[in-house]
Amino acid sequence: MGVFKIEGGHQLKGSIQPQGAKNEALQILCAVLLTPEKITINNIPDIVDVNKLIDLLRKLGVKIEKLQKGSYTFQADDVNLAYLESDQFKIDGRGLRGSIMIVGPLLARFGKGYIPKPGGDKIGRRRLDTHFEGLIKLGAKFGYSREEQFYGVEAKKLKGTYMLLEEASVTGTANILMAAVLAEGQTTIYNAACEPYLQQLCKMLNRMGAKISGVGSNMLIIDGVESLGGTEHTMLPDMIEIGSWIGLAAMTKSELTITNVSWKDLGIIPETFRKLGITVERKGDDIYIPAHTDGYEIQSFIDGSILTIADAPWPGFTPDLLSIILVVATQARGSVLVHQKMFESRLFFVDKLIDMGAKIILCDPHRATVIGHDFKSTLKATTMTSPDIRAGVSLLIAALSAKGTSTIQNIEQIDRGYENIDERLRAIGAKIERID
Numbered sequence: 242m243g244v245f246k247i248e249g250g251h252q253l254k255g256s257i258q259p260q261g262a263k264n265e266a267l268q269i270l271c272a273v274l275l276t277p278e279k280i281t282i283n284n285i286p287d288i289v290d291v292n293k294l295i296d297l298l299r300k301l302g303v304k305i306e307k308l309q310k311g312s313y314t315f316q317a318d319d320v321n322l323a324y325l326e327s328d329q330f331k332i333d334g335r336g337l338r339g340s341i342m343i344v345g346p347l348l349a350r351f352g353k354g355y356i357p358k359p360g361g362d363k364i365g366r367r368r369l370d371t372h373f374e375g376l377i378k379l380g381a382k383f384g385y386s387r388e389e390q391f392y393g394v395e396a397k398k399l400k401g402t403y404m405l406l407e408e409a410s411v412t413g414t415a416n417i418l419m420a421a422v423l424a425e426g427q428t429t430i431y432n433a434a435c436e437p438y439l440q441q442l443c444k445m446l447n448r449m450g451a452k453i454s455g456v457g458s459n460m461l462i463i464d465g466v467e468s469l470g471g472t473e474h475t476m477l478p479d480m481i482e483i484g485s486w487i488g489l490a491a492m493t494k495s496e497l498t499i500t501n502v503s504w505k506d507l508g509i510i511p512e513t514f515r516k517l518g519i520t521v522e523r524k525g526d527d528i529y530i531p532a533h534t535d536g537y538e539i540q541s542f543i544d545g546s547i548l549t550i551a552d553a554p555w556p557g558f559t560p561d562l563l564s565i566i567l568v569v570a571t572q573a574r575g576s577v578l579v580h581q582k583m584f585e586s587r588l589f590f591v592d593k594l595i596d597m598g599a600k601i602i603l604c605d606p607h608r609a610t611v612i613g614h615d616f617k618s619t620l621k622a623t624t625m626t627s628p629d630i631r632a633g634v635s636l637l638i639a640a641l642s643a644k645g646t647s648t649i650q651n652i653e654q655i656d657r658g659y660e661n662i663d664e665r666l667r668a669i670g671a672k673i674e675r676i677d
């Protein structure tokens with residue numbers, strides 16, 4: 242298990258370029274299965290989850306060529322479906338959450354798609370009902386082995402239909418969409434998730450010859466086509482990384498420029514950090530965060546009541562940044578209620594922050610009240626374990642602001658989604674070392 246050793250309490254300075262978006266990459270990579278033609282993808286982040294998915298595609302017979310850092314070509318002209326029934330697939334498929342999105346494309350193109358219960362963060366129940374209910378509506382026969390936790394769908398032909406999703410599932414929408422593009426006739430997906438990840442997937446599929454309208458809204462209308470062709474696609478910068486760097490800058494009182502952030506795709510994220518009193522300045526397509534030498538003050542609601550920051554499906558605030566909001570609030574002036582509505586086990590990491598001296602009350606598994614220290618008391622360094630990817634980075638930010646040397650174990654969780662994080666943080670002045 243890898244470990245980070247972090248000497249906290251130092252101001253950082255400089256600029257940082259966000260990596261390509263993890264959650265977009267996982268969708269886009271699965272889409273290469275929809276065509277026998279070559280697809281070129283740029284700005285692919287070099288992170289554990291993405292590399293696991295690339296490896297899985299390779300084992301499925303996809304021809305993969307690395308052009309340069311972050312750029313690859315993929316060609317799925319000779320797919321090895323036998324791999325789906327192998328024991329190795331049961332291991333590989335479980336390795337990450339994103340693998341679930343091979344099911345829709347495989348079903349649409351080859352008539353069958355299988356997947357073991359996928360991995361990803363252990364942050365509460367993460368059911369797949371939306372995915373399979375949608376595929377069943379398109380005409381697939383569904384099977385599930387409870388013993389092996391193995392899912393499968395099969396269909397000779399998919400037929401377009403109207404569906405209203407029970408919830409706006411991100412990976413669920415992507416999966417159903419990738420099946421519907423090759424179904425016969427028209428499919429309507431209402432209550433579709435509409436994150437920039439999905440908008441990017443829709444745009445890519447349309448360039449491949451799909452006919453999707455309503456892109457960016459919660460109603461996607463898809464006119465099925467017989468086949469799809471090749472294209473080139475470039476991943477957006479990772480908005481969750483961008484939010485993480487905003488939080489890092491404020492909490493360490495550092496002056497930081499986050500470059501080429503694609504402002505138009507950040508939705509409510511900059512405004513949400515501003516509600517914590519953080520100055521988030523737009524400079525062209527960069528974000529400039531000045532050093533918050535006098536701290537930052539949490540705003541109240543208009544009527545003077547305590548601010549709540551809660552997650553919601555896009556264009557609401559992404560749940561993946563709530564852990565960052567929470568840690569940054571521990572040094573703000575004022576109080577905030579953090580309400581994690583989607584995942585029921587994502588806030589338990591606050592115990593570690595409390596150990597470090599943060600003033601937090603975990604009201605229930607979904608809600609935590611944070612009373613900021615206004616830098617009058619710094620967090621104390623400690624030894625901790627990263628429970629999930631975003632809590633891991635939040636603890637890392639806490640350690641960088643704390644006095645003394647902290648240790649973070651289980652950093653594989655962080656490496657799932659942050660490319661070369663130690664090297665990039667050292668480049669802006671952080672004292673962080675990786676110990677294997």
Ligand SMILES: CC(=O)N[C@H]1[C@@H](OP(=O)(O)OP(=O)(O)OC[C@H]2O[C@@H](n3ccc(=O)[nH]c3=O)[C@H](O)[C@@H]2O)O[C@H](CO)[C@@H](O)[C@@H]1O
Binds near residue numbers: 367412554
């Ligand atoms: C690989 C990938 O892309 N992972 C992301 C994806 O996971 P993933 O696609 O697995 O998450 P879903 O969108 O399916 O749902 C996440 C959780 O939120 C709940 N839920 C969802 C929609 C809704 O309207 N109401 C509701 O309560 C679900 O029951 C589930 O527990 O989206 C999540 C929600 O943005 C992010 O945290 C994950 O980083």
Ligand SMILES: C=C(OP(=O)(O)O)C(=O)O
Binds near residue numbers: 263264361362363658
């Ligand atoms: C929850 C996350 O990832 P995954 O869905 O891959 O577990 C995340 O990126 O914050």
